Amino acid sequence: MKHTIVITGAGKGIGRAIALDFSRAASADPSFEPVLVLLSRTGSDLESLAAECASRGVQTECIVADITEIGALQALVEDIVGRHGTIDCLINNAGVGRFGPFTELTEEDYQYTMDINLKGTFFLTQKVFPIMESNRSGHIFFITSVAAEKAYPSSALYSMSKYAQKGLVEAMRLYAVKCGVRITNVMPGAAVTPMWGELDKVTKNLMMMPEDISGPIVQAYLLPQRTSVEEIVLRPVGGDINE
Numbered sequence: 001m002k003h004t005i006v007i008t009g010a011g012k013g014i015g016r017a018i019a020l021d022f023s024r025a026a027s028a029d030p031s032f033e034p035v036l037v038l039l040s041r042t043g044s045d046l047e048s049l050a051a052e053c054a055s056r057g058v059q060t061e062c063i064v065a066d067i068t069e070i071g072a073l074q075a076l077v078e079d080i081v082g083r084h085g086t087i088d089c090l091i092n093n094a095g096v097g098r099f100g101p102f103t104e105l106t107e108e109d110y111q112y113t114m115d116i117n118l119k120g121t122f123f124l125t126q127k128v129f130p131i132m133e134s135n136r137s138g139h140i141f142f143i144t145s146v147a148a149e150k151a152y153p154s155s156a157l158y159s160m161s162k163y164a165q166k167g168l169v170e171a172m173r174l175y176a177v178k179c180g181v182r183i184t185n186v187m188p189g190a191a192v193t194p195m196w197g198e199l200d201k202v203t204k205n206l207m208m209m210p211e212d213i214s215g216p217i218v219q220a221y222l223l224p225q226r227t228s229v230e231e232i233v234l235r236p237v238g239g240d241i242n243e
């Protein structure tokens with residue numbers, strides 16, 4: 001069966017791992033036919049990812065877009081529906097972290113973080129949800145963080161944005177429950193991705209890998225539509241690294 005799956009921030013890190021895991025799932029089960037709509041601001045990332053997915057026989061579409069361009073989102077969603085018929089799954093993964101001491105974070109750090117993690121995520125979800133509502137079916141994942149319920153010394157802005165994303169998740173549940181749409185809040189701890197910049201080997205060894213997070217997401221999606229995995233919390237076995 002065909003499934004149109006939109007993944008924001010697909011080009012790197014966790015989003016990329018999610019796309020690859022959906023591709024593996026399709027290779028393993030020919031009755032699962034995902035159409036992966038891969039979205040981020042960097043076309044070259046998306047093209048290399050699309051080639052990897054295509055090597056497993058999976059149909060992809062690359063969309064170079066910035067989710068903070070709110071005025072363009074309605075047309076972007078309509079175009080996806082025009083080409084693929086509907087949207088079955090939205091993975092709100094695009095996100096950024098600006099870390100540092102509370103007294104040193106700037107207005108630009110604030111604006112950049114909130115524009116992407118909150119404004120872009122909110123308005124994209126707002127444009128996609130009515131499609132699922134009218135289908136009376138669909139699945140929206142929010143890749144929040146363990147920082148959606150716990151603060152860390154260098155994460156004042158990041159935690160603010162992730163606590164707020166969790167607020168959006170809870171609000172969306174009130175709508176989704178009425179129309180058979182599944183909502184999953186994915187709360188990972190530290191995973192080795194480009195978001196962290198350069199990491200030394202010792203620190204990397206204390207972290208998860210992106211595929212540790214993508215696997216459970218794909219499994220949650222593949223459960224019968226009658227069953228909703230409401231939360232996925234994943235931490236490095238030794239606990240959080242940035243206490």
Ligand SMILES: NC(=O)c1ccc[n+]([C@@H]2O[C@H](COP(=O)([O-])OP(=O)(O)OC[C@H]3O[C@@H](n4cnc5c(N)ncnc54)[C@H](OP(=O)(O)O)[C@@H]3O)[C@@H](O)[C@H]2O)c1
Pocket residue numbers: 008009010011012013014015039040041042045065066067068092093094095096097116120143144145146187188189190191192193194195196
């Ligand atoms: N890594 C972790 O330890 C960790 C832990 C918990 C939660 N998370 C969350 O997981 C999500 C993915 O993180 P990651 O670690 O995989 O980060 P990443 O490696 O930096 O990847 C983020 C992706 O989002 C895209 N992106 C950023 N801003 C965008 C925008 N305005 N419009 C469209 N795409 C945008 C980036 O591509 P372009 O820059 O090319 O657009 C990139 O493909 C984030 O929401 C993050 O907060 C990460």
